[in-house]
Structure formats: structure tokens, C-alpha cells
Amino acid sequence: MRALAPGAGLLALAAWEVAVRALGVPLYLLPPPSAVAVALAAEPVMFLHHAVYTAQATLAGFALAVALGVAAAILIVQFSPVERTLYPFLVTLNSIPKVAVAPLFIVWMGTGLEPKVSIAAMIAIFPIVIDMVHALRSVDPDMIDLGRSVCGPKGMKILWRIRFPHSLPTLFASMKVAISLALIGAVVGEFVAAKRGLGYLILMAQGQFDVVRMFAAIAVLCAAGLALFYLVGLAERLLLPWQTARRAASAGH
Template sequence: MSSRAARWVRVGLPPVLAAFIAIVAWEAWVAVREVPAYLVPAPSAIVRAFTADPARYALAARTSMVEALGGLLLGSGAAFVLAVAMAHSRPLERALYPLALLVKVTPVVAVAPLFIIWFGFGTLPKMLVAALITFFPMLVNAVTGLRSVDPAAHDFMRTLHATPLQVFRMLRLPASLPYVFAALRISVPLCIIGAVVAEWMAGDGGIGQVILIANGDLDTAALFAAVVVLASMAIGLTALLALLERRLLFWHESSERV
């Protein structure tokens, strides 16, 4: 067996097998207990709901993905820039951290209507909601990572008369990357949630609208199908992020292959 196949058996097979067992048990439970479809649909009913109009789910998924990724880039980028400033200034951190915490504790459902009033019903307010919900994890992790440099290495850079930019590029930035990727692993599901919540408030597309329509029609199978699409989006983005992390952080212990 090749190393690639062996890795798939070791890493990929367990979750696939667990999902298969769960689906079979779910299907059997619904059939044996004769559970009404409007309460819990069988997996086969969910598949039928999806295959009845796959283009609808694909278009909705694309809309939600654009909003979620746009929000992730906007929120994480703004948080990292602010983290760089805060990591170099304790007074600035003390001044801005309470405001960042306020952003964290503000309910998304309270802010989303304001963004819609201010920016209309397009893509931007949904991206802003996704950005808001992903901002705080990146800020906290990035500040911690930027300050986690080896003191001896930092002193050595100072003896070489390195500029602040050189210290940042050669020391602080590499030290922060494991923390940045940890924040992204948290933020990927959150940005999807933020986009869907915004679509519930005032969306003309996206998975959030599919869920709302299915809920209004009491079409539980279609609702579950939309949830499965959301889960697939999150799993796919997380897998891509893990691949990127292994490529960039091959030198760090977090990239060790299991």
C-alpha cells in the first residue's frame, strides 16, 4: 500500500465510516419507528429533496460562499492589521480591547438589521455580518502570536540592528502564523453562520433563504438538505485550510501528520 493510500486509510476512512454508520442507523430508525417526515426525514428523503432541484442548492451555496469568504477575508484582514498595532503598543491594546470585546458580545441578530438599513439589501451587509463574527477570534490569536517570539531571537535581531519591519517579517510574522491558522479554523464555520443569519434577515438568495422557505413550507427534507450543504461547505473550507496550513507551516509541530 502506498503512503498516500495508507494516510487516507488512517485519516480519511474513520470519519467516512462513522458517517456511513450514522446514516444507516438514521434510515433504519426512521423506518422502524415510522417517524413522520415533517419531524425527522430519512436520509433517503433528504437525498431526494436535493436531487429534485440540485441547481437551486448549488446557486444558493455559491451565493452564501461568496458572502462568507468575503466576510472572512474582511474581518480577518482588519483584525490582523489591528493586532499588529496592538502587539507593538500596550496602551493601544488597553484602549482598543474593550471595543473589540464589545463587538464580540454584540448579538449578530441585533447588528444585521442595522447593516441592512445602512448598506441596503446587497452582498455587502451580509459580508459585514460575517466579518463581524470572525473579527474577534483573529484579533486575540494574532496578538498572542505576534508576541510569542523567542526573547533570545528578538535580542539577537536587535544586536544586528534589524529594523522593526525586518523584525516583523523575519520573526513576529512567522511566530504568529500557527495562531493565525488556529483563528481561521474557528472563523471558517463562523463566517458561514454569519452569512446565513444575514440571509435570514434580508436575503434574496443563499442557503439562508432556502432554509427560510423550506421552514415556511414545512418541507423538513429540503431544510435538512440545506443544512447538509452548509456542513459540506464548512468541511470543504476546513480541509482546504488544513492543506494550506501543512504547506506553509511544515516547520511547525502543528503540521505533524497523524
């Protein structure tokens, strides 16, 4: 099945190429994949330069979201007053369109990397908190009772020795969602104000009606998103090999 995915992608690109050329679609409306590939090959260093900047903002925002999200989830699970105050705040924050608040981050932090990191973290943190809270609370009560008989009644020992290890597979699942959201947040920040990055490159190409370059930048964004997603998956396989083996066994059945 894995071998079918690249084949399906190549088939879709071939159909796109044939359809555009057969229908005579103008280049400024929908360029064929071959034109996008030529644009990428003509300026690879330039596209890489902007991609690295976007990746820096994405990874920094993602790391910040993971750290703050895990800490918030632990506080919510351990202290009910925190849940009553922090949960509504997070839900409200998640419901605000990030494009609407992005200009505020630019005003507060300038046009450097910091606002892009902050917007990326703000978008990526919500799934981590929600999934971690659920995972920390879904431990089998019998396992908790057994842990208390071994570790004592202290909540922090139960948290670090039972609840947190149990939640790691869920954490990595939420991180796979969060890394894509962080990339979106970084690009949103670049749309508002930036001098580098793939979002900035798309805006500049739009101003020049250079649709081919816009598609080329979008193609690099797609490749970056896939690479970051599989990077999180690789980290999961390295840090949680038993989870990968269990998943492979389940797929085999």
C-alpha cells in the same frame, strides 16, 4: 484513524434511516437521509446556486476578517495605547449577539451581499485578533535579542522578520475557526434579509413546512463548512510545509 471518520458518519446515517423508518416518524418532523438525498438529487442546480451565493459572502467576510484582524493585532502589539482602546471595543463587539445587530446592517447597506459580508467579518475577526496577539507576543525573548543584534533595534524589522513568521502557524489555526464563524455570519445575514443563499432557502422552506428541503439545505451547509475548513488546511500545507511536517512527526511519536 482517518478512515474511521467516513465509516462512523455512514454508520450514523444508517442508524438514523433505520430508526426513523422503524419508529414511523412522520416526514414533516424528521425525514430519513434517503429523502434528503432524493431532494438534493432532484434540484442540484438550485442548491448549488444558493450555495455559491452563501460561499461568496463567507469568503469575502473571511478575507476581510483576516486582513483587519491581523492589522489590529499588529497595532495592539506595537502600540500600547491602541491596546487600551481597541481591545475593550473588540471584546464588547464580540459579546453582542450578532442576530441583534444584523438588522442594522440591512438598514445601512441594503439587502445585497454587503451586509452578509460585514456580519461574517464581524463574527470571524475576534479569534484572529486574540490568537495573533498571543502569537506575536509569545516569541522567545532570546530570539528577539538575537534579532535586534542582527536587524537593529527598530521594532518593525523585528515584527516582520521574527514575530510575524513565528505567528503564522497560530494564524492558520485561528483562520480554521474563523472560516466556520464567517459561514455562520453569512447565514445569519441571509436569515434577516436576502433573496438568495442557503439561509434564505431554509427560511422559505420553513414557511412552506418543507422539512425535507430544510434538511437538504442544512446538509449543503455542512458540506460547505467542511470544504472551507479543509481549504484553509490545504493553504496551510502549501504555505507552511515545515509546520505540517513537524505536526506529522509529532503524531508519529
